[in-house]
Amino acid sequence: MSIGLEHYLILSVILFSIGLYGALSKRNAIIILMSIEIMLNAVNIAMVAFSRYIVPELLTGQLFAIFIMVVAAAEAAVGLAIIITIYRNRETIDATEINLMKW
Amino acid sequence: MGLEIAFWILAIVGIGAALSVVLLRNVFRAALSLILCFLAVAGIFITLSADFLAAVQVLVYVGAIAILIILGIMLTREVQRGSPANRLRIPAFIVAVAFLGVVAYAMVNTPWQIASEAPLEPTTQALGAMLFGDGGFILAVEIAPILLLVAILGAIVLVREK
């Protein structure tokens, strides 16, 4: 059986779900950030796979992936800055303890 | 045939690396697994004949984001506490599996219109033409640096010692 679009998409979904699980279940904010990066990568895979199999001549999916990377880089920078600031103020980066916004 | 073997190996490595990111108790090792995962994804890009993107993946993710994350781990010294799960572990797992099942089912059962042409290769020149050429994505290209600038400024302001 040859590798087709579905294989890449399934791979993408698996990675995304792993990232989702990590993002939802981890206490450590940095791990959550990593999980989000995995999710973004999974999306990139889907983008590129669509581009490769559906419009091979156009590369639009790859362009989207490039912009996602740009945003991901910015997100990582800001996210880490936020984490470090919280750590300075509260001596922890446990996401479950960052709950000032509750009722 | 070689492509298929490469895909399988990269997919297994990528999934394994991603699982280790979320499952390993040691944060630093998780970060290293993340790098492995990024590299695997870069390989996946090559199998999809996205050579430029693979390079960018290595540069941006492995070279910049991963380093940034390791830096964050070191600065917060949270390594000792490990990577414990919160109380939502079971529901999160259920949701993730449900999401996986639903989306995978949807994707497998969608009749994709697969094009028969061979993919464009190499892609670097074509991407450059699309990004900067007429009728391309020049506006988005202009906006992206602004976003990056704002992100840099925001990060600096946030972490600056008062």
Next chain:
Amino acid sequence: MDFAFWLIFLLPIFSFIIISVFIRPFVRPESKVAGYITITALIGSLALSIWALTEVLAAPHHVVPVESIRWLVVGDLTINIGMTMDSLTAVMLIVVTVVSLMVQIYSQGYMKGDPGYHRYYAWMSLFTASMLGLVLANNLLQMFVFWEMVGLCSYLLIGFWFHRPTAANAAKKAFIVTRIGDFGFLAAILVLFFNTGTFDIGELHGLAVAGTLAGATLTWAAIGIFSGAMGKSAQFPLHVWLPDAMEGPTPVSALIHAATMVAAGVFLVARTFPLFAHSTEALTTVAVIGGVTAIFAASMGLVMTDIKRVLAYSTISQLGYMMLGLGAGGVAIGIFHLFNHAFFKALLFLGAGSVNHATGTFDMRQMGGLRKIMPWTYATFLIASLSIAGIWPLAGFWSKDEILISSWESQPILFYLAMITVFMTAFYMFRVIFMTFGGEYRGGGPEAHGHPHESPPVMVMPMVVLAVLAVVSGLWNVTGQFGAFMGNEAHSFGFFGILTQPLPWISLILAGLGILLAYAIYSAKWLSAERIGRMFSPLYTLFFRKYWLDELYENVIVGKVLLGGFFAGLQLFDSKGVDGVVNGLASVPAVGGRAIRRAQTGQLQLYGLVMGIGLVVIILCVYFLG
């Protein structure tokens, strides 16, 4: 010419505006300038009214056409402001302006030094203007507006001394009781408009005469209008407000609650008379209610000890006569009695006010012997009493006789009631005379200051003028001119010729017997009032307690049925039903918020989890259901 007609109504309005805007805020209440303004305006109105009367007398069919002003156009509906200038209006204008002018002059003396002097004249001007507007109106809507305005003025003036709780309550009672009748009037206006599409009285007359407007619709409309008239004219069973309305200043009682506003009900029936004329049931209702009210009110007047209350019941009784005249005879007969009654009843009230001015009380048991002290008041009061008792050749004789004759011809039962009422009228009026002016002075009321004295000329002069009118006003119809003017056939036997008829003699003898009985009891003391009272004890109690109607209305209808039943039910519905719905609706977000608030844990990952669940659900829906 039209503008001159309008000016009749506008002059008192100007007076009202000037007094309330300029005089009342800036001039001391001791100043008499407000009274002079009102009197000047009314002299103008009176002159114009007399001129209008001559115009109407000269006009063909006694109608002067007046252009209407278009006021309001809504779709097909055009509402005009217009005026009717016919014989009925002209007569009413004379009545209103003459009595009002006399009362205003009288008030200069009576209200002297009252802290509310300017307010009094402002409202009197407004009342006079509203009353003139009411008689001038040519459509039902306009009429209703002025109808309510006179009701408002009546309310304001009854409660003029609003710091007295009795006055404030009487004002409310008057307003609410007349409101019940007004409801019928308004309903009738709507019924008529719904069926004919017009408010114009002339057009409605045309439709009624042509037979387009007939049957049950016409009857119910007429009865609705009559219910408005019953409220305003204090007809049984809506008469209860008028005796209480005596809490107002006496000149107010003279103008509003004797001569003009209470007669507005009679005027209303007369104005819409073609509607009644084409419905036998409605006309019979008018006659029966009128006849019953006449004897019913007179019976209560027999036993009252408050001079103004006797006069109040007398007014109700006489208004009943007018209704009887309208129902049995026609416009001319009813309005002729209204015309005469206005003068002598206003005079009686002014006399009562004069007596009160001297003695400080309205209680006749504390008066007595005023004949020598107040000769002018006594003379005019006597003339008015003779007139109301129907003694030849005074004004009351001529109009009352017409009513008796017409009721004899149409409703013999009512004729007998009316005849008994003649006797009662003479009795209670002369009871007042003998108790007030005869015998020895019994000390006056607690507010009496020093010896009683004759009222100042400014009060006596209007009484004299009205006394002259009370003598001569009846002569208008001696040869049937008034009936002809109104467009009705009327009996005319001539000045002495009438004495050849049997009916007038019967009524004269009855009136004479009434006077004699009053003399026997209250002056010569041949009979003891107490002993007669004990002899007819149940009747006396019945009359004195006013047939327990006040108790029936206040305790049973208002207290039990309305407050205890209907309003209590409404209150229950309001507190449990309406409030329950509102509170329930309000508590849904409150309780719900309190419950849902728990979800706001501040745990970002929980939010993410819920988002993930939502995402799965959406995908499931889109993919499997869509």
